[in-house]
Amino acid sequence: MEKLTFKFLGKKHIDKIYELTSEVYEGIENKEIFSHDSKSDLEHIIDNGGAFIGVYDGDKLVAYRSIKVPNDEENLAYDVDFYLDPKKVIINDTVAVLKEYRGKNLQNITREKLEEKYKDSNFTHKMSTVSPKNYHSYKNTLDSGYMLVALKKKYPDELCEEGYDRFILLKSEDIDFDFTGEEVIINASEIDKLKEIFASNYFGVSVDDKGNILFKKVKSFDRFIVENE
Known part of the structure; x- marks a missing residue:
């Protein structure tokens, strides 16, 4: 195995990105934890201001991560x-x-490199979604400074019209959340308790x-609540 190298990818790499996505998807036993994007979805990420970073072993693409500027x-x-x-x-x-x-910390390294690319941009709220069943992914994300801030149904498809359970994660440069000191521990498998x-406000x-998650209660949370019009 040669030394791994990292480089940002463009639209000319979409076929290779798609092939890698398909290979990883086929190897996942629980398909609900991974969303398989189409080639047009992948191209849209670049066209809309997002980016891909690839990991190469020699000339072989062995991993990638994408970051997107979301529409509404x-x-x-x-x-x-x-x-x-939402604009941030x-x-x-x-x-x-x-x-x-896997096991080479590539999830965290690629996240850090993409976040560095947008360091001086207006995008001060970094967010992501992760399945509660995908322990390694949300642990990696929490370890890199994100917090679990919600649990929602996302990504409906023909197999599940209501969508799948997803943690919403956030790392914000604009908001310093204070905590009350109240804490509780809940296992990731206890979906109703998580909701x-x-x-x-934890x-x-x-x-x-x-999979036991430490939750902390947010202090002065009311000032962040969206008021109903």
Whole structure:
């Protein structure tokens, strides 16, 4: 195995990105944890101001991550119970890593490189979605400074019209959330309890190796609530 290298990808790389996406998707037993984008979806990310970073072993693309500038329908600002300026949201989208290259911290490294690309932009709210069943992904994201701020049904398809459970994660440069000191631990498998705790103004800040998530209650949360017109 040669030394891995990283480079930003363009539309000329879409076929390779799509092939890698398909290979990773086919190897996942639980298909609901991974969304398989079409080639047009992948091109749209670039056309709309987003980016891809690829990981190469020699000349072989072995992993990639994408980040997207969302349209209104995709914008995760509307999935939380406090105000975020939707124009400042950018979304960490898909990460795909071939099986033999997992365990090399590529999820975190590629996230950091993409966030660095947008460091001096107006996108001060970094967001993402992760399945509660995808432990490694949300642990990696929490470890890199994000918080779990909501649990919603997302990405409906022909197999599940209501969509799939997804954590909404946030790392904001604009908001310093204060906490009351109240804490609770809930396992990621307890979906009903998770919904209740999010509704009670708790955010998830860390998780142990058994999927037990530490939630902290937000102080002065009311000032972030979106007022109904």
